[in-house]
Every structure is written in C-alpha cells, then in structure tokens.
Amino acid sequence: xxxxxxxxxxxxxxxxxxxxxxxxxxxxxxxxxxxxxxxxxxxxxxxxxxxxxxxxxxxxxxxxxxxxxxxxxxxxxxxxxxxxxxxxxxxxxxxxxxxxxxxxxxxxxxxxxxxxxxxxxxxxxxxxxxxxxxxxxxxxxxxxxxxxxxxxxxxxxx
Amino acid sequence: xxxxxxxxxxxxxxxxxxxxxxxxxxxxxxxxxxxxxxxxxxxxxxxxxxxxxxxxxxxxxxxxxxxxxxxxxxxxxxxxxxxxxxxxxxxxxxxxxxxxxxxxxxxxxxxxxxxxxxxxxxxxxxxxxxxxxxxxxxxxxxxxxxxxxxxxxxxxxxxxxxxxxxxxxxxxxxxxxxxxxxxxxxxxxxxxxxxxxxxxxx
Numbered sequence: 001x002x003x004x005x006x007x008x009x010x011x012x013x014x015x016x017x018x019x020x021x022x023x024x025x026x027x028x029x030x031x032x033x034x035x036x037x038x039x040x041x042x043x044x045x046x047x048x049x050x051x052x053x054x055x056x057x058x059x060x061x062x063x064x065x066x067x068x069x070x071x072x073x074x075x076x077x078x079x080x081x082x083x084x085x086x087x088x089x090x091x092x093x094x095x096x097x098x099x100x101x102x103x104x105x106x107x108x109x110x111x112x113x114x115x116x117x118x119x120x121x122x123x124x125x126x127x128x129x130x131x132x133x134x135x136x137x138x139x140x141x142x143x144x145x146x147x148x149x150x151x152x153x154x155x156x157x158x
Numbered sequence: 159x160x161x162x163x164x165x166x167x168x169x170x171x172x173x174x175x176x177x178x179x180x181x182x183x184x185x186x187x188x189x190x191x192x193x194x195x196x197x198x199x200x201x202x203x204x205x206x207x208x209x210x211x212x213x214x215x216x217x218x219x220x221x222x223x224x225x226x227x228x229x230x231x232x233x234x235x236x237x238x239x240x241x242x243x244x245x246x247x248x249x250x251x252x253x254x255x256x257x258x259x260x261x262x263x264x265x266x267x268x269x270x271x272x273x274x275x276x277x278x279x280x281x282x283x284x285x286x287x288x289x290x291x292x293x294x295x296x297x298x299x300x301x302x303x304x305x306x307x308x309x310x311x312x313x314x315x316x317x318x319x320x321x322x323x324x325x326x327x328x329x330x331x332x333x334x335x336x337x338x339x340x341x342x343x344x345x346x347x348x349x350x351x352x353x354x355x356x357x358x359x360x
Contacts, residue, residue: 004301050224053256054354081351083222083320111326116349125314126293126354143354151270 023091023104025084028115030106034077035119038135041073042157044102044150045131050090054144055128059098062149063120064088065154066101073156076102081127084108132157181290184346186308188214189288193248193278196265201246201276203300203307210242211301211310211337213330216280216291218249219267220258221353224294226319228271231295234315234330235275243334244300245275250286250294255356286355293352297330301337310343312326312352 024030026127037043046062048055078100082091087106095104109115116125120140123129132139132153140154180190190238206212209228215231217224235245253260261279268277280286289298290312311333316325333343 038358049222052353052357106254110320110324112319112351113314113317113327113329114349116351123349124292124350125349127351 011122018061021132023087023095023106025087025106025108026038027109030109031079031107032115032118033134035131040134041075042132042134042154043075043077043118044154045077045079045133047079047081047107047129048092050086050126051076051082052127056094058128058144058146061145061150062102063098063100064147065150068151069154071156076100078102078104080104080106082106096102134158169242180319181288181293182298182309182312183290184309184312184343186309188196188298188309190284191248191278191280191285193280193285194261194276195259195276196268196273197276197309201278203246206244206246206307207305209244211299211334211335212307213243214243214289214316215245215295216250216286216298216355217247217295218251218256218259218353219263220251220256223319223350224354226265226281227295227315228279230315230322232271232274234334237331238334239274241334241338243337247273247275247277248280248285249277249290249323250280250283251356252283252358254358259356265275283357291355293354295350297353299333299337299343310337311346313348317348317350319350 022133027028034045046066062076075095082089083096091106112125116123120131122140123142126142128144130141130145134157137157141149160269188203190201190203195201203212210256213234217231229246239245247261249259249264251259264277264279295315295348297313297315298309300307301310311330313329315330317329329345329348332345336343
C-alpha cells in the first residue's frame, strides 16, 4: 500500500516535471505559425511575465477558462517575456503554482519592433496582451482582461 | 440635409474621440505639462523654450524593461543635453498600485543612480494619456520649431533591451542626430515591449 502511494507520488511528480520541461525558449520566427492556423480550433494566446502585476492578476482567469473549455476545441498558449535567466527560478515555479496546462514558450527575441505588429497591428507592446482567434475571427486585448471578456471572446468563436 | 449634418457632426465627434485616445503621433504639436520634479520644483515643457528639443521618456522605477534601458537613458542625456536635447523622464504610474513607483521611491532611485535629468511624476495621470503613452519606457522626441514643440519620433530607445552591445538600431539617437543635422527623421515610430502603465483603480 505504501509503495503504491509512493509510486503515485513519483508518477505525479514526473508528470509535473515533464510539463515544466516543455517551456521552450524561442524567437518569434519559431512561433510565428501559431498566429496563422487555419484549422477549426480556437487559440487563446497570452503574453505575460512573472514580474508583470496585471499578468499575474489575470492568470487565474486563463486557467479557469482552460477547465471550462477542456472538452472543446480550444487551445491555450502562454508566451512568457521573462528574462531567460529566470526560467528555472521564476517562470517554472509560477507555471507549477498556477497549474497552467497550455503550451508554454519563453520568447527571447529582443528586437521586438520586428514582431509586435505581427502579433496584432493594434498592440503597442505593453504587457499583458491577449489574442483569441479562430481562422479569420480575431479579438485582441492589450492590458488586463476580465474573466467575462475572456469567456466572451472564446464563446463567440466556438 | 439636417440629418446629414447631424450625422456628419456625430462622425466628426467620433473621429475626435478616437484621435484623442490614440494620443500624439509624429508631426503632432506636443502637449504642455507642468509636473512635480523629485527636487520639489514644478517643471513645465515651456521651461525648455531655449532648447532645440526635449526627449520625453515615460519610464519608472519598478519595470524590468525600464531598468534594462536605464543606463542608456542616462547616456542619451549626457550625449544630447549639451546639443540641445535634454531628457525629461516622467513616471506615469500610480503608487497605490506599485509602491516602488512612489514619489519618495523616485527620489531614492534618482539619487542612487545619479540621474542627470529631471524625473517628474504624472500625479494626476492626465499627461501620459494626452501623449498616448501605454507603457514604460515609451519615448516621445520633441523638436522646437517656431516657439512650438512638435513630435518627431515615438517609440523605443533602440532594438535590444537586453544587451546594449547587441543593439543594431539606435532609433532614438538616430532621430535626434537627424534633427541636429536638419534632416527628416527616417524611422518616425517603433514598438517595444514594456510594462503597462498602472492606473489608480476607482
């Protein structure tokens, strides 16, 4: 019985661990196609950072939406703009604590003038920013988002 | 006819509102301000009438991007203030949201880092929206032309927040040098990642 519990703990731990290891450090070219998918999935893409207060405040809304739409064709993608040196000490612990299940990237591409407008022409570059899209249907929000807004953006595209 | 005029009026009013929300763009006349400096004195844009221009930078203490560019802001002032383009730093954040951006914290940081420029507080939070600043840091390069200030460049300081040695485009310095040489600014606006401006909650 004891060993079974131990085994479960080990499995749980390795699941959490493997998730954390999936945070890829990328430049914009690596993830550009994420913004132009033509399948019927709704994609929710959130730009955030652990040091950004409104990003931290809104993160529970995203994880709540993950739960709510877990049986729908909705994918969550989190793009961290934390400095790469904080990946292990700040980003991974934050992701674990908030139980973020979507795909995770750390965008290390300082020449932001080259890619901000490719995300959305309306984006000034302020964090946080959120894109919700399905094919040509797209909503963009710069600054903190409410759960109501996020839910509405997703629902209208399903 | 009446209807059409009414419609036109509504349309024009709407256009004005949209324009106001967008803030200032290159070519626009700058908005005057009169804000409290860290030394307890008020500083107005009008105080710079004898300069060639002013490098207005919305920036703050707490934001990692502002910190990453901080030394370069100091360097810009040292290089261009003698040429008639001093830096005016403005903190647009509300300290009830970010304690690290309070007036006393501004004084401390300016002292610690030996800021050579004025560091003003947009205490009523009405200057940053008039300019259209959305983040820190956010640059508005102004040029004096016939007793008026005009916006000549909006955006980022350069194209690498992380590593000054890897900068390949010095947007702001290039724009100032163009003005000094009497040439048009080639790149009038750029974008960079920054911290959203923290507005007091109702």
